[in-house]
Amino acid sequence: MDYINKKCEEKLGKILGNCSLVPVPQSDITARITFRPQSDSFRQAAFVRQRFITFYQRVASDLHIISVPGDLHEHNKLQRKFPTLIFEPSNNKLTVMGPFPHIAEFKEFLWKNHSTKRLVSKTPTDSLSNRISASSSAHKDPDDESCPICMETIVRNKKKTLRCKHSFCSDCLEKAFVYKPVCPTCGELYGTLKGTQPDGGAMEVTKNTSPLPGYEKYGTIVIHYYIPRGIQKEEHPSPGQPYEGASRTAYLPDSPEGRMVLGLLRRAFDQRLIFTIGRSTTSGRNNTVTWNDIHHKTSTHGGPTHYGYPDPEYLSRVRDELKVKGIE
Incomplete structure (x- = not known):
């Protein structure tokens, strides 16, 4: 939470809206978070909680911590040069x-x-601040390029440069792409992203003429998802253990943009990106099929706090979520 509070304050404010976030320390490394809406709306708090969990997981899973030699003076200079990082002397x-x-x-x-x-210079005064000052005028040997993954010098005949111009050891990049086919430095997608959605599921679509709030000129697209129960594989949290299946229903307006989003969601389903296996945010049970981080409208009414309509920004948001996964 320290990084989120210091570097993601604006995004956190948009997620919380008129809810307040109350951290209650449990130990030196853990805390319980309580969401308190200004109104007595449990559904609003639940909606904010779900958005916060998704946001927190995205930030926390990408955070790294390292320790380097330095002092307070160097800390101030580095903080200006790398504003997205936190430096603690x-x-x-x-x-x-x-x-x-x-x-x-x-x-x-x-x-x-x-x-x-x-x-x-090989003198003991080779401090971090000296190295920062020298960087602007020093000559760079083009052969001494380090791999951002292993931090070792890249061997010339084992160098792999991506379309985005970032270079890596070919072995390091190959292992990284097994996990996720994106550039480890800038995040540009290469190839087709595959998720961990269990096999054997179905996505069925029906339509009716009832309009959704905010889309009175159109009917409604009803998406029925079904994922059967089964046994977890190596890609899942608890390989060999059983998991509970799921049946979910979601809604889209039968508008041109709604039909476009439907096509994108079908591609995401085929790429196993709609669901995953984890802890249910509603029941608290582990080893169950849960939504992944592509948000769906599971109610026709009630607005965003009830996971329903009207929500004029929803179709745009979900398209952005899909675009991050290379689906557009």
Whole structure:
């Protein structure tokens, strides 16, 4: 939460709306979060809680922490150069926290400047601040390029440069792409993203003439999802353990944009991105089929706080969520 409070304050405010977030420390490393709406709306608090969980998981899963030599003076200079990172000085060291791509950029910056300074001086005064000052005028050896994944020098005949111009050790990149086919530095997608949605499910679509609030000129698209129960595979949280299936219903307006989103959702379903296996946010049970981070409208009425309509920004939001996964 420290990183979110310091670096994601604006996004957090948009998610909370008129709810307040009350952290209750449980220990040095854990805290319980309570959501308190200004009105007595349990559904609103539940909706905000779900959005916060998705947001928190996205941020937390990408955070990395490293420790490097440095002092308070260097901390101030680095903070200006890398505003998305948090620098905490302690005992002549800096603890650095931030998203993996930015940590990788920071480590590459340190490595390049350290290597350059070492060529012109081997004195004990080779401090981090000296290396920062030297970076603007030092000559860079094009052969001494480090891999942002392993931080080792890239061997020339094992170098892989992506379309986005970022380079890696070919072995490191191959292993990273097994997990997710995106550039580890900038996040550009390469290939088709596959999720961990259990096999054997079905997505069926029906239509009716009843309009959704905000789309009075159109009928309604009704999506029926069914995922049967089964046994978890190696890609799931508890391989070999059984999981509970799920049956879900979602709604879209039968408008041109709604039909476009339906096509995108069908592609996401075929790529196993709609569901995953985890902990149910409603029942609290583990080893059950749950929504992944592509939001659906599971009610026809009630607005955003009831997961329903009207919500004029929903179709745009879900298209953005799908675009991140390479579906557009």
